[in-house]
Amino acid sequence: MTQKTPATDLLDTLAEIAADSPLAAARNTRDAATEHTQGSYQALFAADGTASFPLAARLKIAQQIARWHGDTLLAEHYAAELASAGEKYAIADEKLQAAFSHAERLSFKPANATPEHLWALQASGWSTDAIVTLSQLIAFVSFQSRLVRGYRLISDKPVTDNGHTTAVAAVWRTDRKTQSGNHAPVAFTQDELNWEPWLPAKALAEFNASQQATLARFGHTDSDYFRLLARDLPVLEQRTLTDKGIFYTAGGLPRKERELAAAVASKVNGCIYCASVHARKAAQLSRQPEAVQRLLDVQPGGVLSVGQDARWQAEIDFSAALSATPPTANAADITRLRQAGLSDLELLDLVQATAFFAWANRLMLTLGEPFEK
Template structure:
C-alpha cells in the first residue's frame, strides 16, 4: 500500500461518506476513534516487518475474511491492493492461515490451542501468529463498521434481515488448557485469562516499548504483553478502544457497554461479556436486566424481557455481530424512532463492531479461568 493510499480514510471511501453529511460530522466528533481506526489499518497493511508475514499474504487473508463476512466491496479493496504487489507465495503456510481465518471469521469460540500449534508446525512464528490474529479480527471489525455506516448513511447493504439474531455458542469445558477451572456459563464475576502461546516478559521489550506498555496500563497483563508482539498494532487498537468507549456525549456509556456485552454473547466470549456486563450493570443500575441478557441460552433471542429501548439496541447489536452480519434498515429505523441521533447511532455501531475485533482475539489466543469456581 502506497503512502497516498494509506492517507485516504478507507472507511470514508468504501462507505461513500460525503464530507458534508451528518455521518461525516459524527465521525469528526469522534475524531480519536476515526483517526486510530485508520491508524490500525496502516499499522497492519504498511508494516515493514514483512519477513514473518509478507504484505501479499496479508492482503489475501484480508480479502478472504471480508468475503466470509459478506462484504464484497471490502474484499475488492484488498484484492486491488494485492494486485499492486507480488502474488502470495501460497503453499501449506498460507493454506493454514486461511483455514484459521475461516474459523475465526465464522466461529471464533471453536478455536483451540491445537489450531495455534498447527500454525507453528507450518512455520508461523509467535509474532506472526499475533499479527495474523489481529488482521483477521480487524477486518471482521471493519466489515461491521462499514455495514453500520452504510445503514446510517441510508445506503443498501447485502443480506439484511429484520429477524433477531440469536445468542451464539460458547465453550462449556470444565478445565482450561492449563488445568484451571473454566467458566461454563456467562457471569458478571471477575475472571482471569490465560494465553495459549507465550506472552513476552516485560523485560523482553525495549525501554521505549516498556514505556508504551506502562503508559497504556498493559505492563502487568499477559493478554496485552502477548498482543505486544506487534506493538504498533496494539497501540493503535488501544487508542481506538479509548476513542470509542471513553468519549462524552452521544450514546450513554452504559449502552455502549451493553452493546459490547451483546456482541460477546453472540460470539460466545464469556470473558469479554463478564467485563462489559459488569460495567453495564454498574452504570445502569439494572443488574437483573443485564443478568437476564447473560442467561439467554444459545440460539434464543437476546432482547427477551428488556425495555423497548434496550430491545432495539440489543437486536441491532446482535444482528451486526452475527457472522456474517445481518443488521438491516428496519432495525436502524426503529432506533431512530426511539430518538437516537446520528452520533448515538455511530457510537452504537462502533461499540458493537469493536467486539468483533476484541472477542476474536480473546477467544483464539487463550481462554478465561474462574478462580471462584468450585473444583
C-alpha cells in the same frame, strides 16, 4: 479537530460518507476512534509487511475474510490492493492454507478455537509473533467490515442483503478446566474472571525502554494478554487508542449502552470473558443488574432482547444483527433505533461499540481462555 477526507480515511471512501453529512460530523466528534481505526489499518497493511508475513499474504487473507463477512466493497478494496502489491515475498501454500483455516474458524465460530489450532499454525511455519499479527488481522477485518455496513446504514446507503434471520446467542465453551488446569467458567457471568494465554506472553525484559514506556502508558505492563498482543506493538498501540476513542468519550450514546453493545456482541460470539467485563460495567452504570443478567442467561439459539425495555430491545437486536457472520443488520433496524430516539452520534457510538467486539472477542477466544478467580 482535523476533518477526515476520503483521501486519508478508507472508511469514508467505502461507506461513501459525504463531507457535509451528519455522519461525517459525528465521526469528526469521535476523531480519536476515526484516526486510530485508520491507524490500525495502516499498521497491519503497511509497506511490505514482514518477511514471515508479507503484505501479499495479508491482503489475500483480508480479501477472503471480507467475503466471509458479506462485505463486497471491502473485499474489492483488498483485491485491488493485492493486484497492486503483486506476489512479492509470497509464502508457502501449506502455511497460507493454515492461515485460511484459522481465519475461517475465527470468522464463523471463534468460540471453537483451541490451543491445538495454534500449535497447528506453528507446525505449518507460523512463528508466535506472526500468529499474533495474523489473529489481529482476522479480528480487525471483522471489525472493519461491520463499520462499513453500519456507516452505510446510518447514511441510508445500500448494503448487501445477508438475510433477515434474527441473530441469537452462540454456543460457548463449557469445559470445566483450562489448558493449564484452572477452573473454567461454564456460564456467562458478571463476576470478575482471569484470563490465561495459550501462547507465551512476551516477558517485560524483552521490550526496550521505549516499548516498556508504551506498555506502561496504557496500563498493559502486568497483563499477559496485552504483553502477548505486544508481540506486534504498533498494532496493539493503535488498537488501544481505537478502543479508548470508542468507549471513553463524552456525549453521544450513554456509556452503559456502549457496554451493553459489547456484552451483546460477546454473547453472539460466545466470549464469556469479554461479556463478564462489559456486562458488569453495563449493570453498574445502568443500575439494572437483573436486566443485564437476563441477557447473559440467554441460552444458545435464544433471542437476546427478550424481556428488555423498548430502547434496549432495539439496541440489542441491532448489535446482535451487526455481530452475526455475515451481519444481517439492515435499514429497518436503523429506523427502529431512530424511533427510539437515537441521534446520528448515538448511532455511530452503537455501531462502533458493537463492531469493536468483533475484534476483541476474536482475540480473546483464539489466543487463550478465561478462568475463575
